[in-house]
Amino acid sequence: MGELRGLPVEVERLESSEEVRGRIAELARTSWELRAMQPVGAKDKGREEQRNRRDVLDALERGMAMRTVVHASVLDDPRKVARLRELHAAGDLHRVVDEPIQQLLVFDRAVAFLRITPVAGSPGALLIRQQSMISILIDLFEQTWARAREVTEAVPKLSPREREVLGLIAEGRSNSAVARALSISEAAVGKHVAGVFAKLDLPATDDVNRRVLAVLAYLRGAVR
Template identity: 75%
Template sequence: MEDNLAQLTLRLETLVGELRGIPAEVERVDDSDQVRRLIAQAAASASELRAMHPVGSPEQGSQERRSRHDVLKELQRGLVMRTIVHASVLDDPRRAARIRELHASGDLHRVVDEPIQQVLVFDRSVAFVRITPVDYAPGGLVIRQQSLITSLIDLFERTWQRARDVTEPERRLSPREREVLALMAEGRSNSAVARALSITEAAVGKHVAGVFAKLDLPATADDNRRVLAVLAYLRGSAR
């Protein structure tokens, strides 16, 4: 997935670098306000929106309330919306509450842990992509070239399938928990993990308990939670 994203991002960046003038099917717009106006125009007539957001919106106060109002209005109009957000967005309780409200209202949200690019695709007719893959970078590409739109839709759908529902319990491991789990996957005991990380064995025990809790692995007589946690790590579902 990350390789596919990197390849697509490189393709888009190469395309931006080669632009001379304003081609008919890909337009570079450096004015962020103009990008927002074009997005609003597309939303007014579209029947479906696929969106990917790497971070939370920088909007505050009245701007954020207006954005929320606009989304709810489009949902009432009948716009079908699906949105993928990066898990870091949920670290802000206010944004997390807003996302869950929109999800309950019909703007279905899923969450991913891997890096994603900011993309909006309206129907199969127009897409908006940030010019550079940097948070809050100004401007964007307005894409009407069908081959690129098809690639973006394919990327979205494959990411959507891998993502988890925003209402699912939070399972993101802390950096230290990931280190502990990686050493557990090497077959090390808690004391060996403690020596490797220069922390106490009691601290390792707390991190292991945190891993079990976030992976929803209750203590039972039938299952070895340590083995199940390592299997989740090897499958890539423990992040």
């Protein structure tokens, strides 16, 4: 607790990531509304990612209203894209921005978490209860949300190599022909093709040809 120009400021400094996660988990179990901004960060550890995903799904099932703004760089990671789409479908509405954003959580217009150091993966956060500061953070969120793209409109971003592979497939070439053209192994081509399928959300089914759908997306300019 400190003072700002003689007025009490309800700001608590949380030093460790463990403490931050614990306080967020407490609020997630009792709050009814969450606004979040998530920049790209370090890759989640497997167990931690599963736990976070389950916590969000549990909160949604309980009736919490969630809106989340994410940075477009998340589209570079097929696992994160799959998770984003799952949560979006479950009710955690997502939008995407290209501009840099800082990590922010606001629960029930009453409590906010803001990362102490604006660097992805850095420990600690400020826990804010001071209402005028929370109002400013909510305004920031709403302005960012208003200019963000719907997640369903976000264009998947392929790596340069994935674009090369997909471009050659669009010419009608097989994986072995693509491998020869790029002087890489056929196994490497298969890996790049799998990455394209994941980013375009094309699961393996007996009903559709994923290569055809990927080529159609490429020709329509639906990937970048």
